[in-house]
Structures are given as structure tokens and as C-alpha cells.
Amino acid sequence: MPSFPSPFGSDDSDPFDGYDEFVSDHIPQPGEFLEPHGLLTGMDHVAFHRLTRDCFEERTVYDMTFDYNLARLNLDTRHTSAGYRYAIECDDADDAVGAEDIDRVLRAEFTPTTPFCPQTHTLTLGSFRAWNGLANRHEFDLVRVRAAPTHQQSESINERLVALETTYLETGDVTGDPESGTEVGREPMGRSAENAETSREPTDAPF
Numbered sequence: 001m002p003s004f005p006s007p008f009g010s011d012d013s014d015p016f017d018g019y020d021e022f023v024s025d026h027i028p029q030p031g032e033f034l035e036p037h038g039l040l041t042g043m044d045h046v047a048f049h050r051l052t053r054d055c056f057e058e059r060t061v062y063d064m065t066f067d068y069n070l071a072r073l074n075l076d077t078r079h080t081s082a083g084y085r086y087a088i089e090c091d092d093a094d095d096a097v098g099a100e101d102i103d104r105v106l107r108a109e110f111t112p113t114t115p116f117c118p119q120t121h122t123l124t125l126g127s128f129r130a131w132n133g134l135a136n137r138h139e140f141d142l143v144r145v146r147a148a149p150t151h152q153q154s155e156s157i158n159e160r161l162v163a164l165e166t167t168y169l170e171t172g173d174v175t176g177d178p179e180s181g182t183e184v185g186r187e188p189m190g191r192s193a194e195n196a197e198t199s200r201e202p203t204d205a206p207f
Contacts, residue, residue: 017075019050026080028111030087033146036108037087048086048106049074051138052131057118059130064119068193070127082113084117097142099169106140107133111148120147121157128164129174142169 017023022042026178030039030072040048056062061070089096089105097105108127112120113129124145136202145161147154 013102015077016072017077019053019075020046021075022046026077027074027083028081028085028109028148030085031109031111031148031150033109034085034087034107036093037085037090040086040088045086048138049084052084055130055134056127058134059126061123061126061130063123065113070123079113082111085109085111090196097169102141102169104140104142106138106143108143108145109148110145112151115150115152117151120151120153121160124157124161125164128168132168133174148163 017026022045024041027045049071053069056069056071062068063070063073066073066076071084073079076082085108087107087109090106090142108131110120110124110127112123124147128143128145131138131140131145135141135143142165144165146159151157164174164176168174
């Protein structure tokens with residue numbers, strides 16, 4: 001039997017917040033990669049996260065476990081400490097990007113649903129490639145990505161992200177593999193290419 005929206009409020013069975021909502025209790029707390037910087041909150045967070053949904057949809061950055069666009073993890077009330085947080089990098093930070101042609105930098109920190117999530121490596125690299133490969137979609141010259149320290153392999157994951165970031169700054173290429181130096185094709189981050197084409201979310205979807 002089809003369900004009908006309640007006239008007295010939202011359907012409590014829907015476990016997702018909306019892309020136009022900033023619910024601070026349903027998103028991860030910022031970690032050490034973001035703490036000294038200009039944390040995005042409210043509508044600033046909402047605006048960039050909506051853009052993130054579109055970038056991830058185009059580059060098929062999907063969570064394999066839940067089979068949805070990774071940006072949707074931020075809205076999943078069943079995992080209130082997982083997802084992305086963002087901050088604008090302070091120019092005077094010790095580890096700020098010093099490249100002359102890089103003016104505006106965004107930092108993005110990913111907290112997975114569990115400290116042993118096997119997808120964190122793939123999802124963070126895919127996120128970096130999506131944001132920086134589609135840099136014409138936003139106002140930042142560089143989006144830096146790190147895994148939160150709560151993940152048991154965050155140190156090794158972040159070392160590879162630093163290598164990818166360095167390669168990108170030197171060459172402008174987001175497709176290189178920092179471990180092998182070879183080009184990596186644009187594969188979906190968790191789904192087959194065939195499934196990604198047939199079940200892609202529309203960019204104006206309400207989720």
C-alpha cells in the first residue's frame with residue numbers, strides 16, 4: 001500500500017535530513033585537520049555540501065555499503081557522527097598551501113561510520129578527484145582531503161592523500177596514482193559503471 005505524507009509533519013520513517021538543512025547534531029565534529037581554520041556552518045556548509053552532491057554524482061563517488069551518493073551520508077540520521085566537515089584554510093597556518101597560484105583553499109575531513117571502514121581510502125581519494133577535477137564548479141583553487149584520526153589507518157590513508165595533492169599541484173592532473181605514478185581511469189567509487197549509469201541520482205533530487 002502506498003504511503004501518504006502526514007498533514008501533521010514529516011514522515012518519521014525517513015532517516016535522512018534534507019540537503020537544505022544544517023543539523024549540527026547529525027554531522028561529525030571537526031577534527032584536528034579543521035580545528036584551527038574557518039569551519040563552515042549553517043548555510044555556508046549547506047551550499048558547499050549541495051555542490052558536493054552534484055560533483056560526487058558526476059564522478060560516481062558512492063558508498064558501497066549503503067549504495068548511495070557519499071554526500072548523503074551527512075544526512076543519514078542513523079550515522080550522526082559520519083560524513084564530511086569543511087573549513088576554509090587560514091593562510092597563516094603552519095601547513096597551509098604555499099603555492100603562488102593557490103589563493104582559496106578548502107579543507108575537507110571525512111569521518112567514516114566505523115574506525116575500520118575498508119572504503120575510507122577509496123572514498124577520500126575519489127572525493128579529492130571529484131572536487132578538484134570539477135574545480136570550475138566552485139570558488140576554491142584547491143580542496144584538500146583527509147581522513148579523520150578516528151580511522152585506524154588514517155595515517156597511511158592521509159599520506160597517500162598528501163602524495164596525490166602534491167602531484168596535483170605539480171601537474172594539474174587528478175587521475176594519477178600516487179603509489180604507482182600511473183594514470184587511474186575514472187571508475188565509480190563503490191558501484192559498477194553500468195549500475196551508476198542506470199541508477200544515477202538526478203541533481204535536483206530531494207535527497
